[in-house]
Amino acid sequence: MSEKVLMKGNEALAEAAIRAGCRLFFGYPITPQTEVSAYMSKRMPQVDGLFLQAESEVAAINMVYGAAGAGARVMTSSSSPGISLKQEGISYIAASDLPCLVVNIVRGGPGLGGIQPAQSDYFQAVKGGGHGDYHLVVLAPASVQELVDLTAEAFDIGDMYRVPVMIMGDGMLGQMMEPITFGEPKKRNLPEKTWATTGTAMQRKKNVVNSLYLTPEELEELNNERAKRYAAIEENEVKVELQQVEDADLVLVAYGVTARIAKTAAAIAREKGMKVGLIRPITLWPFPKKEIANAAKSAKCFLTVEMSQGQMVEDVRLAVNGAKPVHFYGRNGGIVPTPDEIVKEMEKLLGGANE
Amino acid sequence: MKKVFERPHALSDVTLHYCPGCTHGIVHRLVAEVIDELGIEGNTVGIASVGCSVFSYNYFECDMQEAAHGRAPAVATGVKRALRDKIVFTYQGDGDLAAIGTAETVHAATRGENITVIFINNTTYGMTGGQMAPTTLVGQVTQTTPYGRKTETQGYPINMSEMLATLEGTAYIERVAADSVQHIRAAKKAIKKAFETQIAGKGFSMVEVLSTCPTNWGLSPAESMQWLRDNMIPQYPLGVFKEKE
Numbered sequence: 001m002s003e004k005v006l007m008k009g010n011e012a013l014a015e016a017a018i019r020a021g022c023r024l025f026f027g028y029p030i031t032p033q034t035e036v037s038a039y040m041s042k043r044m045p046q047v048d049g050l051f052l053q054a055e056s057e058v059a060a061i062n063m064v065y066g067a068a069g070a071g072a073r074v075m076t077s078s079s080s081p082g083i084s085l086k087q088e089g090i091s092y093i094a095a096s097d098l099p100c101l102v103v104n105i106v107r108g109g110p111g112l113g114g115i116q117p118a119q120s121d122y123f124q125a126v127k128g129g130g131h132g133d134y135h136l137v138v139l140a141p142a143s144v145q146e147l148v149d150l151t152a153e154a155f156d157i158g159d160m161y162r163v164p165v166m167i168m169g170d171g172m173l174g175q176m177m178e179p180i181t182f183g184e185p186k187k188r189n190l191p192e193k194t195w196a197t198t199g200t201a202m203q204r205k206k207n208v209v210n211s212l213y214l215t216p217e218e219l220e221e222l223n224n225e226r227a228k229r230y231a232a233i234e235e236n237e238v239k240v241e242l243q244q245v246e247d248a249d250l251v252l253v254a255y256g257v258t259a260r261i262a263k264t265a266a267a268i269a270r271e272k273g274m275k276v277g278l279i280r281p282i283t284l285w286p287f288p289k290k291e292i293a294n295a296a297k298s299a300k301c302f303l304t305v306e307m308s309q310g311q312m313v314e315d316v317r318l319a320v321n322g323a324k325p326v327h328f329y330g331r332n333g334g335i336v337p338t339p340d341e342i343v344k345e346m347e348k349l350l351g352g353a354n355e
Numbered sequence: 356m357k358k359v360f361e362r363p364h365a366l367s368d369v370t371l372h373y374c375p376g377c378t379h380g381i382v383h384r385l386v387a388e389v390i391d392e393l394g395i396e397g398n399t400v401g402i403a404s405v406g407c408s409v410f411s412y413n414y415f416e417c418d419m420q421e422a423a424h425g426r427a428p429a430v431a432t433g434v435k436r437a438l439r440d441k442i443v444f445t446y447q448g449d450g451d452l453a454a455i456g457t458a459e460t461v462h463a464a465t466r467g468e469n470i471t472v473i474f475i476n477n478t479t480y481g482m483t484g485g486q487m488a489p490t491t492l493v494g495q496v497t498q499t500t501p502y503g504r505k506t507e508t509q510g511y512p513i514n515m516s517e518m519l520a521t522l523e524g525t526a527y528i529e530r531v532a533a534d535s536v537q538h539i540r541a542a543k544k545a546i547k548k549a550f551e552t553q554i555a556g557k558g559f560s561m562v563e564v565l566s567t568c569p570t571n572w573g574l575s576p577a578e579s580m581q582w583l584r585d586n587m588i589p590q591y592p593l594g595v596f597k598e599k600e
């Protein structure tokens with residue numbers, strides 16, 4: 001199907017997952033992502049799939065572990081407090097080299113926080129919210145169409161590298177209605193899941209899905225093998241959008257819906273004669289370090305804009321590596337920054353330069 | 356010459372790491388014999404849990420997954436829902452099943468999840484050195500109840516079989532013991548019945564096996580068997596608590 005349809009972010013995500021071959025969804029209700037569950041509970045039975053409402057996020061993610069270990073395309077979705085509960089399972093999934101999709105429609109925190117849009121789970125997502133050395137591939141769509149496209153991509157990346165993948169959105173993206181098309185996702189050559197526990201049929205040696213290794217040498221070797229896959233992901237899977245960076249004095253760095261607001265701010269700033277560009281990381285891990293380092297050669301400064309107290313800004317600073325000043329502007333607790341606020345920030349930073 | 360005793364095919368040809376006199380080994384053997392007799396090894400996925408039996412993924416010849424502490428019933432749910440025609444069982448201790456994993460246990464049971472749970476009740480946390488478990492008897496001395504379990508501060512032992520039998524979703528629940536030849540024979544029958552319940556698609560089945568932990572009880576293997584009989588069976592009576600037709 002390639003005609004345009006008008007869909008809410010959360011529902012489009014669910015439909016995209018089904019079209020990508022996901023037939024198992026385990027979840028627990030939490031605002032603002034309940035539409036994902038509601039849609040799944042209606043759609044899954046129509047495609048001989050399963051929607052199961054678990055007793056908790058802890059149970060849901062461990063169901064995902066079991067199903068992923070059995071070789072299925074499987075997902076769960078939740079919002080910040082629920083994602084905290086899933087961290088145990090995510091660490092085990094990463095350690096057992098299982099692919100799956102975890103969706104976080106982020107809300108304001110910490111604690112129970114609020115239900116309005118936020119980006120305050122960045123650290124948890126990209127630095128490994130659970131214990132141990134591991135990474136999630138983290139995708140941060142900025143539109144409903146991109147959410148649809150990245151959902152299919154997320155399953156493929158997971159299968160290709162045997163890693164869990166997270167899609168990070170927020171309540172705004174989840175609720176937003178936009179026209180979309182469900183295109184044919186680009187086909188990757190995916191390895192067969194020869195490791196899955198599907199029963200030996202007395203035809204092969206048994207498969208074991210496990211993360212316990214009491215011999216330090218063995219554990220280190222396995223961790224190092226996984227690190228090679230992480231390095232390959234960093235090499236091959238970075239996605240980033242650059243806009244008018246070449247001649248920019250100031251480069252905005254923002255992701256998700258914040259990047260859309262930053263784009264508007266950049267356009268206003270250009271009209272006012274400020275040379276402003278934008279870098280929008282689409283993958284938060286792997287992070288577009290090279291592109292940011294490259295921009296640091298020509299730009300005078302950076303302004304990272306987030307719906308948090310400043311989390312991604314640390315990665316921007318690492319990428320810039322002291323070459324240029326990196327500033328931060330953010331709102332949090334569920335407050336969305338306005339283009340005008342961002343323009344004002346930029347005027348403060350570029351004030352001298354443009355007079 | 357006819358062999359009269361051999362290792363079940365479903366039990367791997369490796370040395371089990373259990374302490375001398377520990378009944379985990381006996382129960383492993385019973386499960387493996389049942390898998391052999393039902394001819395389901397190639398069709399079965401087992402879920403190991405966290406506790407002394409954590410390495411059971413090395414001991415059963417079928418495909419295995421190792422679950423986080425307490426999460427085996429949720430992991431089993433994921434496997435079973437992905438592979439509807441496979442046989443799925445968990446093997447869990449009492450800390451795993453009745454403390455940290457209580458929610459996963461109760462909800463797998465009430466959903467009528469068509470899986471089989473082998474539940475080892477040895478009244479203690481064996482692996483971490485013999486702390487109080489939810490199943491620890493009143494007055495029982497453990498590492499974390501050095502003055503004996505007191506009901507005022509630590510409450511009462513939990514009878515999981517009786518509790519789960521009240522749930523509509525459970526199809527077969529029996530408590531057995533691994534302390535004598537007669538009881539071990541009955542235990543095997545119960546385990547077989549539990550797997551047959553799953554094969555028939557009837558819903559959640561569980562066999563609670565009263566077991567020993569000589570190491571942490573500070574008793575010899577023989578004394579442990581006697582202790583089980585004298586102290587555990589009065590609190591945890593043997594029998595079938597649920598059998599759906």
Ligand SMILES: Cc1ncc(C[n+]2csc(CCOP(=O)(O)OP(=O)(O)O)c2C)c(N)n1
Nearest residue numbers: 405406407424448449450451479480481482
């Ligand atoms: C989340 C978590 N908490 C604590 C532990 C430590 N731990 C390992 S085994 C165990 C107790 C297991 O006891 P039980 O389930 O009764 O099995 P047994 O060892 O007696 O066979 C604990 C608390 C852990 N592995 N994971």
Ligand code: SF4
Nearest residue numbers: 373374377407481568
């Ligand atoms: S510590 Fe106890 S339960 Fe664990 S293997 Fe030894 S005897 Fe068995």
